[in-house]
Amino acid sequence: MISLLWILLLPLFMPGLISRVKAIMVGRKGQSLLQPYYHFLKLLRKDEVISSSASFITRLAPSIALSATLCAALFVPVGRSSSLLSFQGDFILVLYLLALAKGIMVLAAMDSGSSFEGMGASREISFTAFLEPAFMLIMAGLIFTSGFTSLNSLLDSYIINNHEVWSLVVGAFTIFALFIMLLVESARVPFDDPNTHLELTMIHEVMILDYSGFSLGLIHYTAALKMLIYASLIAQIMIPQNAQWHMGWYLLCVLGLGLVTGIVESMMARFRMNRNLELVLVPLSISVLAIAALIARSLGGW
Amino acid sequence: MSIGFLILFLAIIPALWKRSGLFSILWLLGSGIIAFEYLEVIYSRTVQDFMISFPYPIGTANIGISKLSAFFGTVFAIGLPLGMLYGHFYLKQHPSEGIRSHLFWLGILGLSMHGILWMKHSLLFLMVWELMSISSFFCVIHDRQQSLKAGLNYIITMQIGAAFLMVGFGLMFIHTGSFDFNGLENMPRLPMYLLLIGFAFKAGFVPLASWLPQAHPVAPAHVSGMMSGLMIKAGLYGIILILLTNAFSLWEILVFCLLSIISAFWGVIHAMVSTNIKKVLAYSSIENIGIIGIGLCVGLLGKDAGIPAMATLGFAGAFLHIFFHSMFKALLFYLSGNVLVASHTLEIDKLGGLAKSMPFTAVYFLVGTIAISALPLGNGFISEFTILYGIFHAMGANDLPAMVFGAVLLSVLAFVGALALIAFSKLFAIIFLGEARQEEARNAQECPRGMRIPQLVLGLGILATGGIANLGLRFVKPILRWMALDMTMIRDFQTTLNQVSIVLAIVVLLSALLYLIRRMCVRESISATWGCGYQKPNPRMQYGSYAFVHPLSYFLKPFILFSKKQKQGDMAKGINPINSMEAVDPIFKYIVEPVSKAMSWFFELFSHIHNGKTNSYIAWCLGFLILIIIWVLGVR
Amino acid sequence: MLEILVLAFGVTLLFASVTNMLHSLIRILVVQGLILFAVTLLKSTQLNWLSFGFIALETLIFKTILIPWFLSDTIRHNAIHREVEAYVSNFFSLTLMSVIFLGSFALAIFSEQQSGKLFPLEFGIAFATIIKGLFIIIANKKLITHLMGYLIMENGIFLLSLAVGGDLPHIISLGISLDIMLSVLIAVLFIKRIKSTFDDADSPGHLRED
């Protein structure tokens, strides 16, 4: 139950943190950490302007996306408190739920009939082509260490134990791959610039140009939630073996991730659009590397 | 059983009097009975084979049904009558002469599809097989104008496939001396390969699938729905028949794996770049056949590696996908028929915004899209989930090929799934969303209710089998047990599926809740789409079909052969230059066409001997006489 | 005696390959008929009236009188040009004729070694005649010459039937010669009609694939 609370409350904290970090990096004071919450609540109270060419998809999409993402989040363990739902092989469902959310949002973007949103939609959906196999392979890699179980217990069983060099390697691989996926999926620099003002260069933001009010709030929340999911996956892996305060570690890791993201954003520039896909290939190749290593190991090493 | 088939035979009579309504009703009735009986066969009773003794050389023919064929029979018995019903209403919208013959051949097609499952005698099997080919050919060339070329191509391809079968069965006949299907068990390699190739022609494995994207776009919607949803499954039936009765070495499995992967990938990338609804659907049939093949490979690999769970789930996934694909592919083809009726075009770049004028069609199409791109709530997800679930069992099991190919198949399945998502979100978005791109789409009307009945049934079926995840598995389980697979872990898997459906229920409820909240406390005000500062955007500025997949183009390009067509425009006269790209089938362009050209050239060489002169004719006669005299007296 | 007659038969073939006149071809047919009659008389062992009648009917009546008369009649009525109009020169056909002789004698001697119950001379001449008949058909463009070639070939076959020892039952040989007779009749009929419809006497070549 406690973890549900975390899942519901924590997401919007990440964007605030990131923007605060960026502000500090460039020497501004920056907005308060809770700004996204205020923003969210304000949006929920607003009415909407709907495009004249919108069909039922536009009206339906945000709620479906949010609920799918939320259900996906329910499988993710928070701290040592096990996740609400879990069964053998649930990560497949998680992956496809996220895909469902993405797909419905893409349709919603196409629904407005604006060429810019179409552009964003096509960019957004192109990424999934490489991220889904990457996620699959990462999961397969985790299975090597702890058998075919649920996402929860996969992450609980210590992937990285300090006496085993293999696990260190694989864990590092996995974390790096997941981190890049986090950047892509939650539309951060270097793949996407959430607060640019040129639609031609946007991906996620341009898809939701025609949304406003309540729906926009849901969409923002969904994006943050998705980011939290990936962050907590990474966090679970990073919790060391003999830690006492799991929750503390967890929060530490998540906030650390936010910090790193912010720093990355302020250090790096956004990549050229047509280079993006090549970068999205990176998690795939890394996970292939990891799985190759694991197969070799399970056959008794080289 | 006999009553059902009697009714189906009787359905020919109203067909000859152009009573398509009565025809489809009889089909519904008969298929209902037959489906019930098939299910009985699957679950409980076994039908006694009955022998018919033909005079020499056919001999006594063994006609009966196994659980496997009962499974396919059920799929057919569910799919065919819906197709007939849709055809009835579709033909009302598409009035054309030759209804009588069309219905007749339709009935023959359905009957022969059922008949294939009963024949356990290779010669009779071949006869029914050929009957199926020819009847489907006549169904394809219904409109008798544009469809002739593609139909001809189709029937000749089928003939070559049938020739493979003929040679294979001939070898079997020589080997065992009988036509009975018992000879299929661990048969020698050569006939087995020939049979597999012959069946692969019908099933549509790359590189033997070039007939699919040609025949389907020209066929009437219900025919292409039935062919692509059901008839190609007959090819799979043959393949599975052989897979079950023979033992395979690892290499053969891997080759099969490779072919399936290629089919899936090839199909899906062509589906992404095609701009004709039915072409997209045809290519995605190839993709789905590939996925089914992957499922079968997983099963075989599991058997080979001694991982029972992997084997069971692989086969289970394959059977589930056969069943589900027959539903959503048929649904999508029928819906393409709706679109054609409403807007008189299948080119998606002329369409757009149909969701507002044809809401029902749009909703059904959305359901089909969700199912075919393996998203949760659709049944395609369940089958792929099963296959993936099976593959994950290979991870960490200490068997190299299972692990390596498991990993490969994992990523391929996920990759293909994602590409399918792209292809079909493109299809749905460009047909139904946004604004109408051209006149045809602007004044489209929703189709009459009749056309939507079968679609409603199929849509509900998809949602049911997708939501209640165990439904399909219950249907498949007896066959798995009959295949003597290890059923210990099926129970756990069923609990898993139950949990999946619980989660799906949560998703649905949650989104319904959110939607209701929004409905209650949000006031909408309509305004134009924001053009990002551009003052007068027009529908033709919307993202087109090719633009949508452009981000991936630079890595798709190497795999697809494009033919660019450029039409010079003249700005003064206001004619815009048109640059169109179309994906062409490399196998057809670089193998079939050159070969046929070469053959006709070769035959042309000899076509001058008929010069009309009696003298030369007699000269041929004399020359031939002298030649064989020399040959016989000299050489022999 | 027999050998001389057979040789004379061969000489007619040589003459047939140098002549340019249709009428001389007809005369050759007549001569061949007479020779065949003589040969048959010489060869037939027991000579009762019945068999004599048959032989006379086959050779004298048909081969020597009726058919040549038909032919000359046809030539006269259809005003067919009296030249043979071969595709090849006389010299060539003569050389070819001798080649044919060589070949057929080779065959005759070869087969005489195989089984000894035939007369190589007659056999060879007969074969040469058959081939020559075919060659005349091939080398000429007139319908009437085709017919003559066919008849020469038939004569060769008749000679062959004499060459092989056991002779056919009379009824069969009668049927055979009746058939030939009828076919010649009908052929003549066709020649008339073709001449009248195509108004030339060459073999028509309109039915062809192009």
Next chain:
Amino acid sequence: MLPIILFAYPILASLVALILDRNLKLELLVLLHALLHISIGIYGFLNRGNLGSMDDLGLFMFLITSFLYLAVAFYRINSGTEHALKAYRIHSIFLMLFIAAMDAACLVKDIGLIWVFVEATTITSAMLISFENSKSSLEAAWKYLFICSVGIALAFVGILLFVLAQPEQASLHLGKIQVHTLSPFWLKLSFIFILVGFGTKIGLAPLHFWLPDAHSEAPAPVSALLSGALLNTALLPVLRIDRIMRNAGMGNLAQDLYLVMGFLSVFVATVFILKTRNYKRLLAYSSIENMGLIMIAFGLGGVAIYAGYLHILGHSLVKAAFFLCAGNILSIYHDKHHANINSLFNRNRTTAWLWLLALIMILGFPPSPLFVSKFFIISAMISQGYILPMIALILMLAVIAWSMMRISLGMCCGENQNKARLPLWTYLSPTALLLIAAILGIWLPAFD
């Protein structure tokens, strides 16, 4: 008794025909002959074995002939109205004589007599072919008569050599030949001549040149009989001699020759089916193809011999129906170029479907006897290791199927809407033939 009726009727009927004064009466006369024919055939089939003159082979051919003859006789009813009485009278007389000659060739056992009667069929059918008395039909008839006479003459040479092959008292009666005493050399030589001679009449390449001309220029019923019955009748003596060859232990020589000629025929048929522009010639070439297949079947031996007989049966029935449909089309369009013919579906649907059904049955789609026979031919080829020839054969058959289907569909489809009506008989007899063929294709009668 039976033979007397069989041969007395046509002769008397020809005399009667001379005094008949209306076309319909002539047709009825022929129809009566056909009925008599088929009744004798069925009688013979019912108590086969104890007929002195008819052996199974002869009976087989005889039955095929009678079925075709009946169909043709029905087809001719009311079709002769536009012809002049005199010409039509001659036509009918020669038709009956033609049939009588074929029966005789089927029944007699003496090779010499068989030769006589086969030559007689040539003469009579030549008159039938030239019936329409147009330039082309005249030319076709001439070529047919002439080439076949030459070929038959060669066959007679073969028969003489066959006499030569028998050491002591030579006989041409098949029953009386002591096979073991035959000298192999002469037997070989005579067989070559007989094969070439009768092969000319069967229409095997490269002796087939008369066949497309004759079949395309003859009136439809005659072409049906020519290709359905006459080719078999010409095949009969070859089969009879073939038995002798096999008993004399020279079967494999004969089989090699069959294979060579069969493959040549299929090849030539493929070439010209791709090339030709005249749909009746198309059918003629497909006859050549099927005859080639039959020869291949007999060349392979074993189970394929059965396939050969089946193929003869199926080809005769289906091809006759096909030619009758072609006659319908000709009487609708008065044009033989398939390029000028379209929209048969709209103009006369029944003919169109009959045409297409005959097409798919001649191409060997079930339910056609040709399907089974092709299956056995192919499996026999495999079992004897003719792999490359088999692949070539399958390819050629595929090309033939493609070409014939393309042409026929082009003829059937189109926009032209004005309907054309034909007398009922012209639908019935092709339908009946196709039905019989289909039944035989599913329920194969046992021949031996």
